[in-house]
Amino acid sequence: MTAPHPPDPEPAVEPPVETAVEQAVEPETHDDGPPPAGPLANLGAGLVTLALGVGGVVVSLALGVGTPAQPGSGMWPLVVSVGLVVLSLAQLVVGRAGGDGERFTRHSWMPLVGLATLLGLVALLPVIGFEIPSLLLSLVWMRFLGGESWRTSVVCSLGAVVALYLVFVAALGTNVPHLF
Structure with a gap:
């Protein structure tokens, strides 16, 4: 009669290797950077940029927008200001979660x-x-x-x-x- 063989040891589990895509998707955390800003700071930033955008729209309209065929001096400032207003409103809606924004230092x-x-x-x-x-x-x-x-x-x-x-x-x- 032969002696029973001991069970094979379990293979060592190596930690999974992250691909370049996974590394790019997951933001790195740095201990030496400023702490996250939080929802109140994101609200403040959204309100400030919204005010700047609304001010830009008002000034652009005062300059005269003109037509697409004959643009006035306020045409492109108006386009940029409207973009700023839209992005600020998006920040106000989405940015409440806090995100990765930095606290003011x-x-x-x-x-x-x-x-x-x-x-x-x-x-x-x-x-x-x-x-x-x-x-x-x-x-x-x-x-x-x-x-x-x-x-x-x-x-x-x-x-x-x-x-x-x-x-x-x-x-x-x-x-x-x-x-x-």
Whole structure:
């Protein structure tokens, strides 16, 4: 009589390997990122963009829309503003679930800093030309908003201003206020 064979051990179960599609569909979670915003922040964002869209519609209509054959100066701002209103309403309806929006942090103010510096460029342009304000704008955006090194910021900013000067002043002869 022969001894009975012991049962075969169960094969080791390996965790399933995610395909590239599954990895792309499932958003990664980052512990170092800001926490999710939640439904109240999504409501606030939807209301702010809705107000901007409605304001854009009002201003567009005041500019004059014209006809499709003879569009007025308010035609395309109206189209964009209506799109903003529609997307804002969708955000108000769908965004209540919270989604993956980010909570406002100190980094959320960076777009406003960018807008303020851009307005500074617009204010200084007729006074001192485009060279110095463009250089300062580029430096601020690259160094402080983009986090680039000083060397990269200075070299790229100088290169951008020189390229703008060569294209718009030297080559095209546009009527841009400039110092040189």
